[in-house]
Amino acid sequence: MATDNELGFSKPDFTRRQRTGMSETVFCPGKTVRQLELILRRFREADVRVLGTKCSQEQAEHLRRCALPVVYDPISRLLYSLWGEPAKPCGRIAVCTGGTADVPVAEEAVGTAMFLGAGVDRFFDIGVAGLHRILSNIEDIRRADVVIAVAGMEGALGSVLAGLIEAPLIAVPTSVGYGAGFGGIAPLLAMLNSCAEGMTVVNIDNGFGAAVSACRMVRKMKAETTHD
Amino acid sequence: MATDNELGFSKPDFTRRQRTGMSETVFCPGKTVRQLELILRRFREADVRVLGTKCSQEQAEHLRRCALPVVYDPISRLLYSLWGEPAKPCGRIAVCTGGTADVPVAEEAVGTAMFLGAGVDRFFDIGVAGLHRILSNIEDIRRADVVIAVAGMEGALGSVLAGLIEAPLIAVPTSVGYGAGFGGIAPLLAMLNSCAEGMTVVNIDNGFGAAVSACRMVRKMKAETTHD
Amino acid sequence: MATDNELGFSKPDFTRRQRTGMSETVFCPGKTVRQLELILRRFREADVRVLGTKCSQEQAEHLRRCALPVVYDPISRLLYSLWGEPAKPCGRIAVCTGGTADVPVAEEAVGTAMFLGAGVDRFFDIGVAGLHRILSNIEDIRRADVVIAVAGMEGALGSVLAGLIEAPLIAVPTSVGYGAGFGGIAPLLAMLNSCAEGMTVVNIDNGFGAAVSACRMVRKMKAETTHD
Amino acid sequence: MATDNELGFSKPDFTRRQRTGMSETVFCPGKTVRQLELILRRFREADVRVLGTKCSQEQAEHLRRCALPVVYDPISRLLYSLWGEPAKPCGRIAVCTGGTADVPVAEEAVGTAMFLGAGVDRFFDIGVAGLHRILSNIEDIRRADVVIAVAGMEGALGSVLAGLIEAPLIAVPTSVGYGAGFGGIAPLLAMLNSCAEGMTVVNIDNGFGAAVSACRMVRKMKAETTHD
Amino acid sequence: MATDNELGFSKPDFTRRQRTGMSETVFCPGKTVRQLELILRRFREADVRVLGTKCSQEQAEHLRRCALPVVYDPISRLLYSLWGEPAKPCGRIAVCTGGTADVPVAEEAVGTAMFLGAGVDRFFDIGVAGLHRILSNIEDIRRADVVIAVAGMEGALGSVLAGLIEAPLIAVPTSVGYGAGFGGIAPLLAMLNSCAEGMTVVNIDNGFGAAVSACRMVRKMKAETTHD
Amino acid sequence: MATDNELGFSKPDFTRRQRTGMSETVFCPGKTVRQLELILRRFREADVRVLGTKCSQEQAEHLRRCALPVVYDPISRLLYSLWGEPAKPCGRIAVCTGGTADVPVAEEAVGTAMFLGAGVDRFFDIGVAGLHRILSNIEDIRRADVVIAVAGMEGALGSVLAGLIEAPLIAVPTSVGYGAGFGGIAPLLAMLNSCAEGMTVVNIDNGFGAAVSACRMVRKMKAETTHD
């Protein structure tokens, strides 16, 4: 039982890149610092590049003390391995936020997309309550291959943007807000019920997931250029 | 017990106008056609003007067969008495909708506001997915004393409008939508969590309540002109 | 007020194709048969092609009696105009379902995607309870530019598929199920919380929205081929 | 990208006063102390008066250490800038609470309203369980141009008050309560479903939003006096 | 198995009166007309008096066609057997409603209480939006041994009454309302969170349960008089 | 695509018996009468025995008109094929209900279990409000290999039974109840939170699923007897 893998608690997936075209990632919450260390050592031994998500300060410090060559960004809570082969460059992604409090989730998307090879432009704090902020940036946003809209509170940013662009738009609800925001339910429902077309949605605060999906899209776009 | 009033099931309130400055209204659902008839007869005997809300086709037809002088609008489901003294004219209210499916709720607001003496301008089907529809109407909307924004789905209309005007805005979520719209919960939560200031909210599909509040506001505005 | 448009209740959007690259669509629920007829006539006069969604039998029959040149599919509840210029062909989309009861939502996606110019392959009734059905079709599914996974009940189809392919995957929860399925909440939450990467989600039963997003993706892919 | 504004994470809105007639405000939660400092410095350089809401002790202390001329009230968690031009005086607002535990939310309304130029009267701890407390204050409450009713638990204060006054009433549910109060859902639903007319609702614990809406109303009332 | 009882689908409980002091009752929904008939026949053979609750028109008509000596009230949907020994008279119960639409639930309480031997006074349509209606009836309400408050919408009637009387109060939320009333959740939560003391709550629309509990109370009161 | 199977909308699973040891079943809701007919014909051609669940009257009548040799039970809404090889007999299952209204769900469990080869004893209407009904049947219930407890309302039957027996217990919440029963949520949550050990839970109204799981258990028990 569980004999094909030395780590009883985990089965690192070294073939995902072949299977899905994407680098490996590790979801850090719920793992002890020791489990996380062992998983990363395994990836390092295989020289497989890996990205850790929602990594805590405590986890990052443990890894630093273990002298594992990783970099940690406390805003996005992403952990980057310094080993393995970097991703090939692919298209451009625009990451927009409704407000400043949405920035940590947006930075998770930014960091993940760049790790996977995409170029990223940031359009932060352009929420719908001050419409001129969207309108003055819309030409730049239109240049992106895919747009990610990160917003809490009423989550209307995606609806307004999706009606103004041709690219696919991925909406990320955030837990920013209070009271009847219910930790992100309000923007999640708003985004799922958008009257604007061309928008899909990921989990609350899931900047990572939005970026991976966006990169699947841009990689397909570039792939088509070559072999279609 | 219950002897101060001949209608055991109901206590018509003939003094509300003195107490709150508003004409009488009757919430029709859950009343039998016979109960509704008796309540309206009582108002007619007192020559007190009255508005029926959320009145069904069946209720309206019964009253017509009784030869009660009332008018029924099947879109807004409002029932107007033809007796009693009309309301004094007061300010202007703009009633906006996100889509065509929101029109019945908006018409409930329009009819109620006009019954209470307000002038009304309609701006229908100007939802945020086609932003040019708001922008091309915004100068007219700004002329209103109070703005009512009626929207289902993601309910973003109010947030965008409130950031563009000086007047108070009342948002009405509607049950238009499906799936994770949950009968109006999605726009209700979006409106409660709006990042735009100057917006208050009423119950799902409550065009009536929005109009009464709007009229309280415009009546105060006009009252101020005179006796302040 | 509302004078720039002869239809007081609706503002048909003839410029969406320029703005977002997509043909026009009309959300039919909540519109009276007469409103729907007038909206379609306007599109026909402008010779702008249009797709009606979630159209009822009653609405479709009224339009047929008006002799408007439209085609109605009672499974997907889509209404196709026979006028205007067809969409240019773009890439291939795979539409998969967990079960037979998910077929109407899947057909909404299929019909929408074909209306917008995409080629579609159907993989129906391949739910995870009989895993061999996915495994025996996976090579064909991998050929698609974008995959749409339509599933009710526990909604696990998307998670299993996303781990086996490189293309972006759009998951559509359906209201198929009973009891604690809560009209589609169970698969919606499952899809939002998927441990598989590369998946985004649309509203419950929103096959239409999934197809529009998928077409934005494939159009970008083809666009890249040409002008990138 | 994001080049029109030196703060990448934020786009301070210096023109809101022209657009909506209201002073600037900053929602503090989710901003780092350094971000908040930079935003306030930008407002100070422009000599634009600004109000910070839901500001934490830690944020306020950082700003004090930076020697920014601001005042912080730990009850309402409001942060007032000492620069810029004060608001012009406008009408009177009555702020009522059901209990003592609702006072922090009520003080947020009081402080915001005074910052925006309104006069405020406080009627605290007059909940419906001891009806004599409302009845003995009702004449004073009736003198207000707008009434704000702040209540947790069953949130009945607004319903009782709205039936006794002519002015518009804004109800603020609070998270006061426990068990099936669900952090303010109970009073929120009660207020949305009020059988009393003339009442609109804001988010749970949103004393700030109630005050801004109330000030929009009283400013319109005074404006009408002058130019109507 | 199931051989100790001739009705395989049901085990009529002829000893409840000894065990709990109350007459028998039958919850009618979900029973076929034939099952209901057989259960009632069994009670009649035993000459045990029985009350049917939430009985449909169809069920009542079937029983009438069977010539079973029962009386059916379509408002309260109660079904009374005409056999067996009537309950001994006990104290007085006041049944109050917020509005006219709450009357069917209130009549379920009235009919049940009378079936169990209590005297009942009705105080209907005395909701809190017109406070004078409560205040003008409060002296009569205070004469009751137990008060039942039936209300939908925001459900504030119980809170106001409980603060004005000495007797125990049972609150019955009703499904009257719409939108964010959620079929009675709003008044249910309001009643559970009441700041007024001395109030307990039963299920939404459960006039029957309120009456049974009230009768347990008044029977204990009278019992005390005699044998304490 | 979809070419390995003549039914585009469905992939009948003829190997489930080998894989999971169970006969085939078809979930009928959401299938057109024609789809259902084609699926059953396919099973019949293969002479594979099949059980249809939650089959509507309309579906059953269509199949009867097609002269397919099936039997339909309108109480349990089960549809039995008359072809194929019957299941081998296995152990005894006790199916208990709290009330008479739970009988249709219980009969779904009974019919399914018998189709799969189990013997069944019925203990209906033994809910906890009349505890003597459980206590007088408990010795018979203890004889079962597995116990299924079907209950709506507060769903307490499982908790009381599980504390009195040694066998595994499967609890089935039903949608019987009203108001705050929320279509079966109340008993579902009660069963999931039971303080009694040895109890597992299935979906609301899922008598079928409970029976399949029970049969997996008893088949394993008998299997052990033979080859362990």
Added chain:
Amino acid sequence: MATDNELGFSKPDFTRRQRTGMSETVFCPGKTVRQLELILRRFREADVRVLGTKCSQEQAEHLRRCALPVVYDPISRLLYSLWGEPAKPCGRIAVCTGGTADVPVAEEAVGTAMFLGAGVDRFFDIGVAGLHRILSNIEDIRRADVVIAVAGMEGALGSVLAGLIEAPLIAVPTSVGYGAGFGGIAPLLAMLNSCAEGMTVVNIDNGFGAAVSACRMVRKMKAETTHD
């Protein structure tokens, strides 16, 4: 404004005893230690006896440091004043719990009831999973005038007890449990949906409210003995 009372934040209610027959109580959460101190001093000056509920350790310690003559029980979190006139003795109340973890809520009921003059018997840890514990205590429980059943998890204690006694029963759901207990929602719903008659419900963890209602009942019972 607020001039009839020297405490701007609170209006102590010295006449509740005349109005409702009950001593005064203070809900402690949300009050600063200083506010609580001032309120209690006011009661002490008036020599009006008072009970504090849900009082924190920190609040109790502050009052002790102020040398106010109060007693604090950390289990029930009740705070008793040592001044004023004790309540007159009234009937007997049985307080039962399902488990040991429910004891703090039960002790809140016990302490409140004794403060209000009732005699109390405790029956703790008699939950339905071990039915013999109820059956061996039932004769003693039957001696009470009112029974309070405190239970978390599936909350079935009340249903079983109510079917075995004649007295009114008040059920108190507790937040004991985890996972799908949702902080007390599971037992709350179970109790509201009980198939047993004669049971009413209070808020989650509201031992206090149950005791006040129980005391209203027993005081009426004794009152009847004297003057009926």
Added chain:
Amino acid sequence: MATDNELGFSKPDFTRRQRTGMSETVFCPGKTVRQLELILRRFREADVRVLGTKCSQEQAEHLRRCALPVVYDPISRLLYSLWGEPAKPCGRIAVCTGGTADVPVAEEAVGTAMFLGAGVDRFFDIGVAGLHRILSNIEDIRRADVVIAVAGMEGALGSVLAGLIEAPLIAVPTSVGYGAGFGGIAPLLAMLNSCAEGMTVVNIDNGFGAAVSACRMVRKMKAETTHD
């Protein structure tokens, strides 16, 4: 009252093993360290073996300081008594997890099952996003008498496994996840709505309950072998 048991707050159940065939267990949360100590001493005096569940570090340390012969595992939070008679060996249970973060809940199942006499095989981190991990272990999993599937996030592990095995499967949703996982609601609903047959469900994070039910099953299987 409560005199048959020296511990007023608790009634240890020494006869459960006779009644249900299982050893005793104590649910630790909500018990003070002193209460827990007294309960365990009582079991020790009776030499009855006992398992403590969800025991906190603080509780375990107190018991260690009391020199009670117990062993504590901080991962599973299980507390084992070292006295009393061990359980007789029974069949084999497979415990599977979707990810590493599910391990603590899985270990609660493992430890409980072993305490009750079962043999256990662990299959951890075999979630559906990397399907090869299930497929490479399925032959080993098929050898188990009962399978327990522990999974958070979208909870699809059970559905995939149940379609591949003959044994009964118990699914345990975990609170692993974030955002719209809602502390385990997402996998709970997914598991309840599984399209795979033969699966039952326990409460969120209830590894203990799954193991007890699994052991009831395997004990019955072995019992059958002997005396059937």
